[in-house]
Amino acid sequence: MAGAVEPCADGCLDLPGATDACASDAVEPCFNDPDGSYCGGSIGASARRDDLYVCVGRRTARIDACASGCDDRAGGTDACRAADPCARATFGNGADCGAGLGGDAAVLYNCQGGRTASQARCERGCEAQPPGVADRCAAAPTTGRCCLLRPPGSFVRGFSACGRGGSHYGIDSGAGLGTALVAGISGTVVGVATGHPNCPYNVSAGTCPSSCVNQFNYVKIRSDCGDPSDGGRDLYVYYLHVDRLAAGIGNGVHVNQGDPIAYVGNSGCSSGPHVHLEIVPVARGASAFLNTCTSVDPASRYCS
Numbered sequence: 556m557a558g559a560v561e562p563c564a565d566g567c568l569d570l571p572g573a574t575d576a577c578a579s580d581a582v583e584p585c586f587n588d589p590d591g592s593y594c595g596g597s598i599g600a601s602a603r604r605d606d607l608y609v610c611v612g613r614r615t616a617r618i619d620a621c622a623s624g625c626d627d628r629a630g631g632t633d634a635c636r637a638a639d640p641c642a643r644a645t646f647g648n649g650a651d652c653g654a655g656l657g658g659d660a661a662v663l664y665n666c667q668g669g670r671t672a673s674q675a676r677c678e679r680g681c682e683a684q685p686p687g688v689a690d691r692c693a694a695a696p697t698t699g700r701c702c703l704l705r706p707p708g709s710f711v712r713g714f715s716a717c718g719r720g721g722s723h724y725g726i727d728s729g730a731g732l733g734t735a736l737v738a739g740i741s742g743t744v745v746g747v748a749t750g751h752p753n754c755p756y757n758v759s760a761g762t763c764p765s766s767c768v769n770q771f772n773y774v775k776i777r778s779d780c781g782d783p784s785d786g787g788r789d790l791y792v793y794y795l796h797v798d799r800l801a802a803g804i805g806n807g808v809h810v811n812q813g814d815p816i817a818y819v820g821n822s823g824c825s826s827g828p829h830v831h832l833e834i835v836p837v838a839r840g841a842s843a844f845l846n847t848c849t850s851v852d853p854a855s856r857y858c859s
């Protein structure tokens with residue numbers, strides 16, 4: 556409306572290249588905001604909600620385009636979101652240290668489909684592994700010796716698998732129900748199971764009903780120092796048929812050699828309270844499984 560004069564209650568905005576207008580949030584997203592940085596979405600700039608407005612003197616001083624979205628924070632300190640480090644995960648899905656991804660070097664990222672599915676801060680730093688092997692947090696310093704403590708109780712049955720004339724992949728040691736079991740070697744608990752009852756053992760048949768095979772309570776530990784016979788390999792130690800776990804034991808918990816981990820039990824296919832100790836050396840970063848010819852005689856790793 557040429558010639559009309561409209562009083563502006565909040566002042567008039569001189570808009571470069573556009574018709575000047577009365578100041579309001581609608582034409583100037585910074586109008587109501589103290590000096591600072593704001594995501595467009597937080598100050599009503601709906602068309603550029605994921606970009607960053609730098610507001611000075613209630614005017615837009617600059618707009619930064621945010622490639623990975625805008626992080627809405629308090630008090631005019633919004634910022635462009637950092638790119639997801641997993642976008643640079645070149646070996647596909649899995650665990651990657653931040654250092655190789657341009658992310659936080661002390662963080663282990665779980666990358667799935669080029670995005671961070673979860674992440675964990677490594678107290679002692681992150682250890683990159685060779686291509687194809689999952690990176691991991693550095694283990695706590697080992698306080699024990701790099702060898703395996705003998706299980707409690709008395710020897711019942713030895714290792715006889717894989718060319719040794721039998722099919723027993725560990726060592727059985729009989730001990731009273733509830734006898735404390737300690738970590739035979741320092742490491743991280745990487746597997747547990749609880750809640751399995753005893754599965755009646757048929758002495759004449761020498762076995763249990765198939766429905767309860769492998770249904771035992773257990774604790775699985777990954778050794779800090781690797782395999783005592785070859786520190787370049789990982790070693791997994793299994794304690795099977797336990798009654799219950801010691802206080803505080805669960806996945807991810809670090810235990811030192813000699814720390815309580817569980818109590819001797821009779822869970823699963825078992826003819827009496829005992830612990831089945833099984834150890835599995837594998838290539839670094841590889842998975843371990845029970846009852847395969849990867850298992851070796853635990854006695855070969857005993858501390859003297």
Ligand SMILES: [Zn+2]
Pocket residue numbers: 712723725726727830831832
């Ligand atoms: Zn056994």
